[in-house]
Amino acid sequence: MNLLQWKLLPLLTVIASIFVVFYLQHLSENKCSLLPYKHYWITSKRIVTPQGVISGAVEINEGKIVSIVKEEERHGKIMGAHVVDYSDAVVFPGLVDIHVHLDDPGRSEWEGFPSGTKAAAAGGVTTLVDMPLNNFPSTVSEETLKLKIKAAEGRIYVDLGFWGGLVPENAFNATALERLLSAGALGLKSFMCPSGINDFPMTNITHIKEGLSVLAKYKRPLLVHSEVQPSSPSSTQLEDMQDDPRSYLTYLATRPPSWEEAAVRELLTVTKNTRPGGPAEGAHLHVAHLSDSGSTLDLIKEAKRHGDSVSVETCTHYLAFSEEDIKDGDTRFKCAPPIRDKANKEKLWEALMEGHIDMLSSDHSPTLPELKLLDSGDFLKAWGGISSLQFDLSATWSHAKKRGVTIEQLALWWSERPAKLAGLDLKGAIAIGKHADIVAWAPDEEFDVDDKFPIHIKHPSISAYMGMKLSGKVLATFVRGQLVYEDKHAPAACGTPILAH
């Protein structure tokens, strides 16, 4: 008996200590991050900061950027610390995509928070701001915003803010709008034409004026889908309706640039109230997804010159594609306003580079592949909306680099300015005190978006970039210091809902 005890005791001790070690390891394992530490440095020869591109190191602790040192000042400072080295790769502020439709809750079979935020993480997008429609019910009240926040709990891989909806039902009800804004909506969004969603009706200019006066108090923006359908369609539009619905040109003719121009012209009658000393000072109007680089853009430039508080975004697809590229029946490219001709695309690039267009967004607006009607290829009946979220960065870079755009300009358009519009003071730049929201990417690395490429949006078959070669490969994505993506995603979804207060 004694002998047996003496033999068993060391064995039991060994087994017990193995259990203790495993248990402790499990406790300390951070499922939110693919990195085991919270205090570390990221080094690279190309770190994009608001002061320019530097070679050096960024110190991260407890989710924030705590110091930035240039290569020549670095020696000794990071000795003995944990270092993640990206050498020649670009270390860039995480993208802030202020225009996505994640369709959750209510239509999560179209996209959903888990798949949409995984696609964002894989694409270097560290913050999303979700549109108030295509989810069900639409986000037009405090109650419906709470449904969104609840649905996001434990299901988002990047940080996520929410726009509220300005609709006829709440536009004249300042109390309801204030409750929606107090509950954390970063601003409001409205449509000047039918949205395609029954519980998200369009607003007229009076509704918009009312909305702006409430927003002024909160200093938050109104984003507008700026297309106005004329009350009597022109004869060419009626003729076009009889044309082949599979032809892209048939669809294009149904939404001419004059719709965008008419909307912006109307908007400018109320944006003058946002000037200093005006009745809506503090409010800001943002023109969503500009496609027309002609008269519509001229009107926006004029308003800016007069001191109206206005800004404008365009989207990756207007910069990457033109009418000439879209094959008949390929309804993946149907969106509103539509993708126009090559000359228009070139003018959009010029306007961006000259600073007349302020920022970029994806307007990722997926649906079920069945509703894209890829079989019949009917452009007039298919769902309007482009699926692109994961390729924001690579697609814009692939086209930008051919035009001499700098990496710093890209950071301005994709991070700094959208963060500012959404009021996200801790996002949008690699700077001391900000969240450590960072993407490391290889600008010269090319890849094919095909069946073998891991696409994380729910329905890869409707991705606008399927079948294309892109450059600018995302290597790693950090959200508040947590490595959420590097070839794979972190095990847990630890993104945070962002609420305004």
Ligand SMILES: NC(=O)NC(NC(N)=O)C(=O)[O-]
């Ligand atoms: N209901 C939508 O998602 N609409 C969207 N559709 C597009 N852009 O084609 C949009 O933002 O207008």
Ligand SMILES: [Zn+2]
């Ligand atoms: Zn829109």
Ligand SMILES: [Zn+2]
């Ligand atoms: Zn949209």
